[in-house]
C-alpha cells in the first residue's frame with residue numbers, strides 16, 4: 001500500500017489535555033510522509049460519567065446526552081488503515097478512556113451486518129505510551145493488552161513507542177524517546 005493510501009487514526013486516551021503521551025505521538029506523527037492522511041480523536045469523553053453532581057457548582061446538573069463520540073469512533077476506526085493508541089500508562093495498563101474504546105469493539109463485533117472484525121483484519125495497531133515510573137518494563141501489561149487485541153482482530157502489530165515523564169511536558173526531556181519517535185513509523 002502506498003503512503004497516500006494509508007490513513008492513520010490517533011486515539012488520545014490521556015486524562016488531561018496536551019499530555020505527555022500526545023506530545024510524544026505528535027513527534028512520531030511529524031515523520032509520516034506528507035501524503036499520508038492522519039486524524040486525531042480524543043477518547044476522554046468516553047470516561048465522563050453519565051451523571052455528575054454539579055448542583056452546587058452554579059451550572060446545575062448537566063443532562064446526560066450522547067455526544068455521538070461512539071459513532072464517530074466507529075466510523076473513524078473503520079476508515080483507518082493504521083490505528084495508534086495514544087494512552088498513558090495508568091495502573092500498568094491502558095487508561096480508562098482507552099479501555100472503554102476497546103470495550104466498544106465488543107459491541108461493534110455483534111452488530112448484525114457490520115462485519116466489524118472482518119473489516120479490522122489487516123489494519124495495523126500501534127501503541128504510544130508515556131509512563132511516570134522508573135522502570136519501562138512495568139508497561140508490559142499495556143503492551144500485552146494491545147498486542148493481544150491486535151492478534152484477536154487479525155491486525156498487524158506495528159510496535160510500541162515508550163517514553164518517560166510525569167509532570168506536563170516532562171517527556172520532552174526524554175531525548176532517547178524523542179529519538180525513537182522519529183523512526184517509529186518508518
Ligand SMILES: Cc1cc2nc3c(=O)[nH]c(=O)nc-3n(C[C@H](O)[C@H](O)[C@H](O)COP(=O)(O)O)c2cc1C
Pocket residue numbers: 014015016018019020021022087088089090091092093130131132133134138164165166167168
Ligand atoms: C491514574 C493514574 C495512574 C498512573 N499509573 C501509573 C503506572 O502504573 N505506572 C507509571 O509509570 N506511571 C503511572 N502514572 C503516571 C502517568 O503515566 C504519567 O504521569 C504520564 O506522563 C501521564 O501521561 P499524560 O500526560 O499523557 O496524561 C499514572 C498516572 C495516573 C493519573
